[in-house]
Amino acid sequence: xxxxxxxxxxxxxxxxxxxxxxxxxxxxxxxxxxxxxxxxxxxxxxxxxxxxxxxxxxxxxxxxxxxxxxxxxxxxxxxxxxxxxxxxxxxxxxxxxxxxxxxxxxxxxxxxxxxxxxxxxxxxxxxxxxxxxxxxxxxxxxxxxxxxxxxxxxxxxxxxxxxxxxxxxxxxxxxxxxxxxxxxxxxxxxxxxxxxxxxxxxxxxxxxxxxxxxxxxxxxxxxxxxxxxxxxxxxxxxxxxxxxxxxxxxxxxxxxxxxxxxxxxxxxxxxxxxxxxxxxxxxxxxxxxxxxxxxxxxxxxxxxxxxxxxxxxxxxxxxxxxxxxxxxxxxxxxxxxxxxxxxxxx
Numbered sequence: 001x002x003x004x005x006x007x008x009x010x011x012x013x014x015x016x017x018x019x020x021x022x023x024x025x026x027x028x029x030x031x032x033x034x035x036x037x038x039x040x041x042x043x044x045x046x047x048x049x050x051x052x053x054x055x056x057x058x059x060x061x062x063x064x065x066x067x068x069x070x071x072x073x074x075x076x077x078x079x080x081x082x083x084x085x086x087x088x089x090x091x092x093x094x095x096x097x098x099x100x101x102x103x104x105x106x107x108x109x110x111x112x113x114x115x116x117x118x119x120x121x122x123x124x125x126x127x128x129x130x131x132x133x134x135x136x137x138x139x140x141x142x143x144x145x146x147x148x149x150x151x152x153x154x155x156x157x158x159x160x161x162x163x164x165x166x167x168x169x170x171x172x173x174x175x176x177x178x179x180x181x182x183x184x185x186x187x188x189x190x191x192x193x194x195x196x197x198x199x200x201x202x203x204x205x206x207x208x209x210x211x212x213x214x215x216x217x218x219x220x221x222x223x224x225x226x227x228x229x230x231x232x233x234x235x236x237x238x239x240x241x242x243x244x245x246x247x248x249x250x251x252x253x254x255x256x257x258x259x260x261x262x263x264x265x266x267x268x269x270x271x272x273x274x275x276x277x278x279x280x281x282x283x284x285x286x287x288x289x290x291x292x293x294x295x296x297x298x299x300x301x302x303x304x305x306x307x308x309x310x311x312x313x314x315x316x317x318x319x320x321x322x323x324x325x326x327x328x329x330x331x332x333x334x335x336x337x338x339x340x341x342x343x344x345x346x
Contacts, residue, residue, distance in 0.1 A: 014039050014047045021050040032056035036284065037063035040080060041073035043089060052080050064311075065304045066120075071097040071112075078116065086115065125314075135314050137324040139338070142209040144190070144329060147202025152189045152332060159186060183333060188230065190332040191298050195232050204236075206329055210297065211240050213325065217293055218246055218273045222323075225288060227309045228297040229279045237276060237297070252278035264288060283309040292320040297327050299334050303341040 004010045010029075012020070032054050034040070040048035059081050067074050075092045078085055086092050096112045099105035125132065144152060159182045166175045188195045192204035210226075217224055228234050231252045241248050249263045249272050267275050268290035275288065283305055291313040296306050306326075314322045328334045 014051070018046050018050045021053060024054050028055040028057070030056070031058050031060065033060045033062070034080070035062045037061035037077050037080070038065040038068055038073065041068060041076050043072075043076040043079060048076060048080070052083070064308060068302055068304055071101060074116070078119075081119065129316055132314070132316075133318060133321045135310075135322045135324060137326065140209060140213070140325050140327050141330050142205045142327065144205045144332070145203040145208075147200075148189065148193055148204060149331075151193050151197070151200075151202070152186070155186060155189055186333045187298060187337075188233075190329040190334050191228075191230065191233050192236055194236060195230060206297070206327055207236065207240055209327065210237065210295070211244065213295070214241070214246065214274065215244060222273075222293045223267075223270070223291045224274050224293045224295060225291045225309075225313055226274060226276050226295045226297055227279045227282070227306075228276075229300060230298065231278055233297065234276045234278065241274060241276075246274055247272050248274035248276055250276045251282050253281040255281065260286070267291075277309075277312075279305065279309055282312065286312045287315065287317065288312040289315060289317040289319075291322075292318075293323045293325070295325045295327065299326060299328060299337045299341065301337060301340060303345050306341075 017024075032051075034051055040051055042048060061077050061081055063077070066077060072089060072093065075086050075089055075097075079089075087095065096108055099108035100112065143149075162182060163179060166178050169175075170178075172179075185196070191206055193202065194200040194204070214224060214226075226234075226237060228237070234250065234252065238248065238250060249267055251260060251263055255263070263275075264286055266272065267288060270290060275291065277286075279300060294310050294313050296309070300306055310322075310324050314324075326338070328338050
């Protein structure tokens with residue numbers, strides 16, 4: 001930070017800003033511009049506080065995901081841009097978030113739009129990148145194997161009982177973590193019960209479908225990104241690829257930054273046909289235009305997160321049409337998640 005004295009522009013990261021926040025106090029900047037502004041969606045984090053402490057005459061926020069999970073995330077970004085404009089967080093929740101989300105109040109939604117739209121410039125990718133090729137999305141539905149389905153139904157009945165007991169004992173507000181754990185287990189079974197059942201040998205309908213899709217795609221010269229939220233699942237996918245004799249790269253949260261750069265460069269140069277990526281670790285910050293096919297092996301609650309992952313391939317520099325395949329296991333919680341995604345998009 002000492003070397004920045006006299007500089008006209010200072011570029012830093014959110015992590016470095018938290019470390020150096022004291023060095024910025026007492027200085028006033030003409031402009032403060034934050035990219036990936038969804039990083040400050042939680043106003044209570046140290047990163048959000050550090051960004052908002054800086055004194056600047058004009059502020060800009062750039063993001064492809066202004067709202068990921070709840071409307072209070074939009075409030076936090078506006079709290080950075082114009083503190084107090086959307087009231088404090090408690091009053092924002094009372095006036096806008098609760099009526100809009102829980103009560104589907106059209107008047108409150110219209111009122112919020114009236115407040116924020118004059119300060120938002122929305123640029124659609126198709127308007128900015130006019131040379132970008134087409135993107136085609138498809139839902140790929142698979143059935144479970146007989147043994148997988150039997151396990152799923154057993155866990156589903158067990159989960160219903162556990163869910164009812166938890167709600168009765170603690171109420172919904174205190175039971176969210178337990179409910180999320182129940183749903184996560186059902187999602188894992190829909191992917192592959194072997195993720196947590198030791199000795200399971202009943203197969204996975206979704207893995208079988210992936211094997212078929214990848215074999216055909218690689219044989220046709222396509223290059224594929226495969227995303228999953230579960231690193232254990234990525235391990236199972238890698239075993240299938242090895243059995244097929246298909247080479248791949250692998251990236252998750254434990255991959256060192258320098259290695260990430262090397263893997264991206266090597267993939268884009270064509271050294272491997274498949275890249276296995278953890279959704280959380282590789283959903284942002286990667287340019288993988290060497291791929292022309294994206295597979296979302298398991299659906300995430302929020303479509304914006306999946307879209308960000310897809311955009312690793314569908315971005316400036318892409319020369320080919322991009323196929324996006326969303327794998328959904330029939331008669332499971334994944335179908336409910338997919339419907340929730342469609343609702344959130346609207």
